[in-house]
Amino acid sequence: MHDRDRRLLEAARRGDAAEVRAALDAGASVETRDEELRSPLLLAALSDHVQAARVLVAAGADPDAQDRRHDSPWLVTGVTGSVAMMRVLLPAGPDLTLRYRYGGVSVIPASERGHVAYVRAVLRETDIDVNHVNDLGWTALLEAVILGDGGRAHQEIVELLLAAGARPELADADGVTALEHAERRGFDALAALLKAAA
Structure with a gap:
């Protein structure tokens, strides 16, 4: 790996947007990978470095580039719950059907x-499949x-998903079914929501 690519990966990992831009200007590959096949954009997304991610997206970084664990910049937004990162990545046209290692899409984790705010935003701002299995x-x-x-957070999420x-x-x-699971776990509020939707 070239030194400028290492520089870019480290800058993305730290969230140093100015250094990310400098490494790219020096000729670093926006799609270079570390030993785990993580791209600079994935490293930025994992730690919610929004400004660094914005620079990388502007340089054409792939929001769907997956690492050894099948994580991608887009998919990890569902894990971190970062609405800001989600919105930085949306203009890059992420594949909403891309699956992580358990076969799910970002709204599932x-x-x-x-992550109430993320679920609300991803349902409102994308056409992600709410019934993906x-x-x-x-x-x-x-x-x-x-x-x-x-x-309360999971009650809000159930309401959002049903809506x-x-x-x-x-x-x-x-x-x-979800209702049967809610009843078995003694989640009366969730059970009531699910009964009302049946």
Whole structure:
């Protein structure tokens, strides 16, 4: 790897937007990769370095470039819940159907982790598939119930998903619906929302 590419990767990792621009001006490849196949844009997205990401996107960085773990800049926005990063990446035209290592799209980890603002924004500002089923047989709605804590954030996410067309009757690989999971876990507020949507 050329020194200027190493310089770009390190600058992106640190979030130093001026140094990112300088490395690119010096001839660094915007799609260079580190040992884990992470691109500069992915490194910036992982740590929510929005300004550095903006420079990289302007230079043509690929929002779908996946590393060894199948993470991409776009997909990690669902993990971090960064609405600002999501909006920086949208003009680059990310593939909303791109899947991470468990076969999901970005709204699924965001729903699991309780990232209300991200779920609201990604549903409003993109046409992401709210009923996408991952390799575990789970939709965003199922993940919000199965892996969530039943609290206010997950209640808001369930409301947002239902309003966006999430289908509560879609069951997991074992035939268990989100409502049944909510009832089993004692999540009365979630169960009430799901019953009202049935």
